[in-house]
Amino acid sequence: MTMNDQPIKTRRTLLGALRGSFLTGLVVVLPVGLTLWLTWSAIGWLDAWILPLIPAAYQPEELVHRFFGPDTTFPLRGVGVAVFLVFTTLIGWLARGLIGRSLMRQAELLVERVPVVRSVYGGLKQITETVFGQKERSFDRTCLVEFPRAGTWAVGLVASKAKGEIATKLPTQEEMIAVFVGLTPLTSGMLIYVPAKDVIFLEMRPDEAAKLIVSGGLVYPQSRDGD
Template sequence: MEEPFNPSPPRPRRRRVFSGLRNSFLTGIVVIAPVGLTVWLIWTVIGWVDGVVLPFIPNSYHPENIMKTVFGNDTQVRLRGLGLLFFLIFTTFVGWLAKGLLGRSLIRTAEGLVNRMPVVRSIYSGVKQIAETVFAQADRSFEKACIIEYPRKGIWAIGFISTKARGEIKRRVNGGKELLSVFVPTTPNPTSGFLLFFPAEDIIELDMTVEDAAKLVISAGLVYPNENGGLSIKNSENQNNDAKKV
């Protein structure tokens, strides 16, 4: 005798509601977290700059004292940004002065004094090289995103093409043929990584932008750029469905 067909019982309504709430909560976290972290970071940096710069500004010019003078002593307002404003004005003025003849003469004199100090000159030269590398207008960004076979054949890694090899490295390696310097970042912190030199023919340049490639690295492969120029993210609901199928 054949047993009647018993379809699987329907999913409890309470579980469906809980799953929907959980997915909505995770989606909200994905939306809010980048905005919240960005605002928090900007607010923290402004506060840090104010804490360093404001001690050099007379108290009568502090925002709190100005507010008390205008609206009375009972006014309690905490304003940020004055120190950052003074820092930007001062830095711009120093840069403008350094481009002139007098500024260049003062810089050469100061560097001459620093170079006579054994320990200080090492610190100064290192910091100066880092600053020039980071803030140089011509070479401050990577040229292209690429993919390379690293650390062995058959394994591929995302990299960023920085410059063409020059000088001694080009002369001594690969018979003087064209070499490209490639920065291979780590995940999820792309500020650390490896500087590698590859022959140009061993590098596959990608159509995605440097920013999209960086997002791919930071997300550990979860965020891919799509063909329309946007980003493709696999949401948690699809992941749950895939897991159930397995």
């Protein structure tokens, strides 16, 4: 190596170090930045959706001017979120009571009489009940299943045992389990029915399995065995 090659090697080493530092910075900054941006955007979206529903006399800015003077101003972002949380909690409290349950049944009977609305409402209700764990329909276990062919394995979320028409029409007398297999990088998946004896149950939580699937196998949960 000549004397002229030394500065070139030094520059390459410096550029490599800067590149590594930049990529490390991205790993640190991007998750935090995206989380803050998504949170801020969601708050703004809820405000834009909910505030127009509040009567003009009770708008946050109107209340501030009424109690603190017309020249008083301060950021009010997030008021819509607070209203949404209070309103949703109040509706949930009422729906859990006897009168609330009766009103909900009457409202659902009314909705079920409208063809298109009935289908949309039924699907959305099932999704929300599954996501928020109502009626014991949420994913509570994870597993490994041979998919899409023997010898290859996929991480799945255990839904439930096969029931109803599915259980009676399946051409087997074995116990079958409904497993949701996620797809990467698509935020979707496939529902398959697998013999219970062929399912390998895992210790990882459903949210950890979802992260593993969405990341394409890059984000592994901490082993329960300490490995």
